[in-house]
Amino acid sequence: MKKGRKRLALVLVSTIVLVAFAAPPVEKYFEIAKSLDIFSTLFKEVNAYYVDEVDPKKLIDQGINGMLENLDPYTVYISEDESESFSIQTTGSYAGIGALIGIVNNKTVVTHPYLGFPAYRAGVKVGDEFVSVDGQNMRGKP
Numbered sequence: 001m002k003k004g005r006k007r008l009a010l011v012l013v014s015t016i017v018l019v020a021f022a023a024p025p026v027e028k029y030f031e032i033a034k035s036l037d038i039f040s041t042l043f044k045e046v047n048a049y050y051v052d053e054v055d056p057k058k059l060i061d062q063g064i065n066g067m068l069e070n071l072d073p074y075t076v077y078i079s080e081d082e083s084e085s086f087s088i089q090t091t092g093s094y095a096g097i098g099a100l101i102g103i104v105n106n107k108t109v110v111t112h113p114y115l116g117f118p119a120y121r122a123g124v125k126v127g128d129e130f131v132s133v134d135g136q137n138m139r140g141k142p
Contacts, residue, residue: 039063099124108138 043063047054064077078086098117099110108130113120130138 097124101130106139 043056043059046059047056061077061079068075068077096117097119098114099119100112100114101108102111103109104111110119110124110126110128110130112126113124132138
């Protein structure tokens with residue numbers, strides 16, 4: 001069933017791309033709006049009535065990736081979840097403290113300081129708790 005969903009998303013997105021790029025500029029915007037409306041309607045129907053449970057985020061991501069596969073190998077979609085990692089890789093700049101943070105027993109704690117990063121250099125250790133940041137209580141906050 002997964003292959004069927006992926007193929008459906010790929011066909012739908014490919015059709016939208018082809019229709020959008022084949023039309024003259026004035027008609028292009030109408031075709032884009034029409035195609036997005038079709039996509040939205042189809043997505044709602046699949047989400048509501050498909051025989052198996054559908055993960056909406058995964059289905060949309062597959063549709064986006066299917067659409068971009070028709071362009072070139074350098075045009076890719078970077079999801080919000082991947083954007084920080086991508087930014088670090090491409091710019092070399094890191095905006096965090098250099099530690100993996102987690103919630104343990106409703107406390108915000110360091111679960112892993114990264115070697116050579118600011119938290120490590122400052123002596124932060126696994127299990128250290130964030131009590132407050134800029135005067136705000138951190139208990140239970142991610």
